[in-house]
Amino acid sequence: MEQNPQAAPAADPFGNYGYAILTAGALAAPDRMALTYRGERRFTYDALNRAVDRRAHALARAGVAPGQRVAALLTETVTVAEVYTALFKSGAVTAALNPYWEADVLAGVVARSGASALVYDAGAEELVRAVRPRLPGVTAWIRAGGPPDGAVGGADLDALGADAPDTEPPVHGSGDDPLALFYTSGSTGLPKPVVHTHASALATARLWQDIPGGPDGVFGTGAIIWGIGFPAIAGPALYGRMHLVLEQDWGPENFLRVVPRERVTHVSLIPGFFSALLADTGHEKADLSSLTTVVLGGEPIAPALLERIKDRLPQARVYGYYGQTEAPYSVCGRIDDEAWDRRSSGRARTGFAVRVTGPDGAPAVGEAGEINLAGPHRMAGYDGLPEETAEVLRGVWYVGGDLGVLDAEGNLRVLGRRSDAILKGGRWTQPARVEEAALEVEGVAECGAVGVPENPDGADAVEQRIVLAVVPRAGAEVTSEGVARALAERLPEERRPDAVVVARDLPRTRDASGGPGKLLRRRLRELYGHRAG
Template structure:
């Protein structure tokens, strides 16, 4: 069967841009290497032909564990052209999780970077279903592994046969696993293309733009960050670490205009005085999502970067960039994210499933960018995909103009005295107190009684916080049922490791583990 070129993700994202602008810079890597679209496409084609030579076939699930962002970009794009299914493994898992995940997804090929030799050595005897071990980035031969680099040097740079497209499987990306083993989220070529190309209907693309990113592209960031840059002709600037320190070096060096990070990244960046000496004037567009963007943080960003167009977005691994809105020009309120992405839809429903306006309820999403389902988990898929809508467990409200306000996970909500409070409401109020760098709020269960509220704060660099003084300030900004019972000051709050070098999502479960014992003490604020 002949695959239509533009239905194949790799072709639509990379080769089509090569045809339009072969000599335009496509990618820069760690200030050491720059590739035009023609050069990048040739490298991807050679990698694809090498994979074919190693026996990788369309539809085959390839467990992929890579180190450098350049290797991720080239190998993922090569696999999408071939039609094998990219199974993007998280390098921060432990060995037991790797074994369980690779077994569950029934991968028969394991592609890995030489950095992971020791891990792979432990995994081999535990994964008998894996028949091909492909190694890259190493200078010596490892028995039982195929040297992919050696095959690549001898491979043709002609486009390999396109092996999949449209509704064929493209990739498996994995959820964070905060409530159990990470689920494998399956995307098709069609949904991947919708994500990569559709983003720019809602966010501006500038000539001579450069989008900077780090290792988050080994996850869903590949189709949500790296691929959109290539598809739009934006130079993709790759670093193997894109934490605040590297960010302050890379932005002025590369003239980066676009970034996509979590709000926590900016909370960390602006809490350290090192940013004050950096030239960040090239920045034009920041897309902030993954957690609520508190209005207090938005104000801090605007003061430091007044020319930065700020876009908030809401989405999940199962549906990236589902809601997008400009946050710095008063087109949406401080609390709202924005509107459903172009070609998609969002609604809020009550307990009966009826759509509601200006009422707290369950957020549901639809559109061509939504996942196809969870691989080999029909019950979880049926629970998450209902009548064409994705249900991710978040709570919010929508107004008559279609603007969505996200308050957080339903499981994080705190109900007491008949009042429902979302952590973001408490965190926003606390973040406005002078000297507070970041705030995390959770409900602590109390047997036979309403939950107690814990507020954990970290101070700005060089500042000291007094818990009682903070509590007194919150009396004026929070209703009584939403005020914290316990306030704890810590050096820093726990965050998920997303590989960027900066802060990932706030880990509320870790706050429960560390401070849950306070719920058994007096409710007098500490």
């Protein structure tokens, strides 16, 4: 993707992502509450739009130009909301960095991005000091939240914005112009840069046309809005003119404080969050009656866990979703209604498409195959990686390596990653099938299953054994032997664990939210693979 520093102003500003998700709301409903930060700072749509416009003028004073690549390493959620949206309005191409990367990964990603400016805040300052000498291509260092220290130098974004106008800046970039690079969490090499355009991000932002939202909705979330979390979570909330409640910590403990305080109505979480939340009795005294809509995705949803959620939140509608960084929120649907398959993630969103293909590439219904996603929300490609792009973009379809089953009604049931499938006894199975049964065992709060080679040093390295790690609920007595006996009665031989480990917790990604991230199956293999014997 070529940089275009001389990009022309958008003919239609509503095709600009930043303008469409925020300025449009400020024009239509200026006094509506837009954002609350940690219960301390509150912005109407008009006030938030003016704050963003001051940021945009300050960035221009710091030398940021339309079409320029600007790396953003931000940790404070309100700063993410303001600076990202300001960059989007300005027409800069934002490289949305993960503040939990190690210095080597960060330096490699920024160097490959072609960014010539980097904006950061206090939470990222130590990391910035470590990588600055390794990034000669970055010529502008810009700090939000106060002046930079002498080791980094550069511009003070707050000072540049102190007397900046709060009027709309010239709007650049729209439609198929590149908006940002959002990064995958690939298992090997550097994270891949996913190019989304203004148009693809706006397509994702229309989420609340498919799930009831409305202007009375209060959407709560934590620090996961950096990266793809912004167009997948914060952007849709603002586009839907909801009240976005931002916290730094969105772990179970703070969740139980914030939901009653702000009367949060909508949340989007991974199922593992509720495994942790409901594992002990701490949630029982919290008033969660304001929650009307729970959206779950990122991991398979076990029916037993769904039952626990509904027991605790009988008033809430529960929706499933499925998508990837390359095609966020592709599928959604209600899963707590008897009319739906509870293992389903729903159907393709309005204007989107999903299919499942067999080994020959032909569409398959009612049979397991590769999930294909299409629609205006799909990425443009991987930046600077034409071969990797060609592997996953097949015509209009994105094919990312996940397996699923599509029924005749268009409901998608996600089985998991093709690479996670387990071959035992000559039959393939997905870890989720083992985990669903394990969650039905008395006392089990959460679990993770992986396959490990039966004979990794021999000729037969394909046949696998199954290792299952389980985390007990608070106060429950759970033993490896007891879980193994229970599963022997519930599962066929090819799905029975060869080893059960009782663990204090499961390895999960760190996303700065304070809550559990996605399950790290590779780490499970490293920790417990030797138990397979």
